[in-house]
Amino acid sequence: MMKPKLHHIYFFAICILLISCEKPKKKEVERPNILYIMADDHAVQAISAYGHPISKLAPTPNIDRIAKAGVLFTANYCANSICGPSRASILTGKHSHANGFMQNNNEGFDGSQATLAKIFRENGYQTSLIGKWHLVSEPTGFDHWQILNDQGEYNNPDFVTSKDTVKISGYVTDIITELTVDWLDQRDPEKPFFLMMQHKAPHRSWIPAERHYNLYDDVEFPVPNNYFDDYEGRFAAANQEMNVYRDMFEGHDLKLSIERGVDSLRFDPWSHVFFGRMTPEEIEKFWDAYREKNDAYFEIDPSDSVSIAEWKLQRYLQDYLAVIKAVDESVGKILDYLEENDLVDNTLVVYTTDQGFYLGEHGWFDKRFMYEESFIMPTLMQYPGKIEAGISIPHLTQNIDFAPSFLDICGIAIPGDMHGASFKPLLFGGLAADWRSSIYYHYYEFPGIHNVRAHYGVKEERYKLIYFYKEDIWELYDLQNDPTEMKNIYGNEGTEAISERLKTELRKLQDQYAVPDEHR
Structure with a gap:
């Protein structure tokens, strides 16, 4: 048997040395x-x-x-x-x-x-x-x-x-x-x-947390331009029951006293989750924080409905x-x-x-x-x-x-x-060239709290089509020209093609998501 030459032995030894010195392979990136x-x-x-x-x-x-x-x-x-x-x-x-x-x-x-x-x-x-x-x-x-x-x-x-x-x-x-x-x-x-x-x-x-009871007392938040919306041309909007100045519970939501200087809340249908969860000491700290600013409410003329409505908005926003x-x-x-x-x-x-x-x-x-x-x-x-x-x-x-x-x-x-x-x-x-250009929405809970009608619809970047299907009422909005959705333009002259195109898109999405017939 031929003996390996000395230079062969050196060559293999160097290879082994290089392999042993090679850096370990980097681990795969961990899953986040x-x-x-x-x-x-x-x-x-x-x-x-x-x-x-x-x-x-x-x-x-x-x-x-x-x-x-x-x-x-x-x-x-x-x-x-x-x-x-x-x-x-x-x-x-x-x-x-x-x-x-x-x-x-x-x-x-x-x-x-x-x-x-x-x-x-x-x-x-x-x-x-x-x-x-x-x-x-x-x-x-x-x-x-x-x-x-x-x-x-x-x-x-x-x-x-x-x-x-x-x-x-x-x-x-x-x-x-x-x-x-x-x-x-x-x-x-x-x-x-x-x-x-x-x-x-x-x-x-x-x-709020006790430390934040009075955080925004001195802040006047902007009143939305459509705070006093009359809901013209929008049946479902006109028949909801979630208005700040008409439907909020004055005790539970707005934390108003029954009268000036009295530490007792107005109507609160869920008192067990308000004062019912507080200790006597916590209740006293609450009144210490709210008593004076509640008293200020009674300085508003009761016949001044606009001022009362705006006061309620400020109280809501301050707490929220x-x-x-x-x-x-x-x-x-x-x-x-x-x-x-x-x-x-x-x-x-x-x-x-x-x-x-x-x-x-x-x-x-x-x-x-x-x-x-x-x-x-x-x-x-x-x-x-x-x-x-x-x-x-x-x-x-x-x-x-x-x-x-x-x-x-x-x-x-x-x-x-x-x-x-x-x-x-x-x-x-x-x-993202092939990203979607429309999305589907469906709200079911009617009848229910706040009386919002069941509806579904489709939204694109510019237009939105909504169908209140139990009343057979359509709404169409041009979000570019009407971003606050005050003008239902469904049925207006010149919008027919837009409405039909969106109805087709709506049916396509319902088919794509296999929405059952009973929910269309």
Whole structure:
């Protein structure tokens, strides 16, 4: 047998040495965490990143941090403008008729169906839900859940787990923040997480944290130009029951005393969730904060209906925006936590709400209608290094897009039966030439609270067509020339072609989403 020559031995030795010194292959990029922060009824007008005059007087600097570090969605809409159904659409990526939760008084969300939480957990994520659930049935797919009982209470709320219900002392927004931080501290750091942190605030009845009772007492917020809307040509708008100065409960919503100098609220049908949750000391602090400014109401001439209506709007906005102050503080604490624990770069942070809200536009509070203030959802996201800082997305997106988008960003297959589309290309600078040009909406809850008629419709960038199907009434709006939707131009000469084109688009979307005949 031939012996290897010396130079061959040297050659092989050098090769082995080079191989042994080779740098280890870089690990694949870790899948990002998803931190989903949801408020309840947070209007676009009340987030200063959107630049509305109201928000300039009551800024949200911490929520704005997300927009500065990432992206602001300027045309994101809900599929059904009411709390439970919107949450169901977000969890499933489907319109209400497909996920089965069409109105708040449903028997309960079908937890056996595929949801974001289940899919993430099946793919190795830790899943957690803390805060408001409001889907009647128990959450499924979450490794950990700690939820408010029904709507929840602002003061000393009850929290429900799979084992028990416990009353926790404190202010609900602060408690949810603390519970979230506790979970983050105790999670398995070797696994990515999908965490839904869902606030009650700023849902009705807008009770601020004690530290914010008098925050905006000296601020006069702008009155919308259509606050005294006469609803001409809009049947459903004329027959709603969500007017600030006619329909708000003066005790429960506006916190008015029965008379000057008397520490007793006017009509409050849900007193058990107001003073019923406070200690005697907390009630006294409330009256200390509200007594003097309530007395000022009685200085208005009772026959001066305009001044009374405007006073009620100011009280509503002062409380609503003071409630949001605590939410903004919460967001700041969570963002700080991510920074302090080196979680910023590998976490997609989302801030949104379940639908928009009226802050006096058309004279209203609440939501439900397909009109812009109720329909649009504020949405902000950051994912440093992946999403360019300070950008905006003007494309028509919807809450049914959240589920497929989050899965896509995390490299998880999107179920074929989801109605939504992944907006990952929009986030990461991809081409959007084939992005949708219209979206579908459907509100079912009639008869119901606030008396808003059932309706569905289609929205494009410029035009919106709405059909109140139980009354067979159509409405058409040109959002370019009438952004506040005061003029229903359906049936006007020259609009026939627009209406027919939108009706065709509406039927196409209903076919695409397999809307049953009984819901058309």
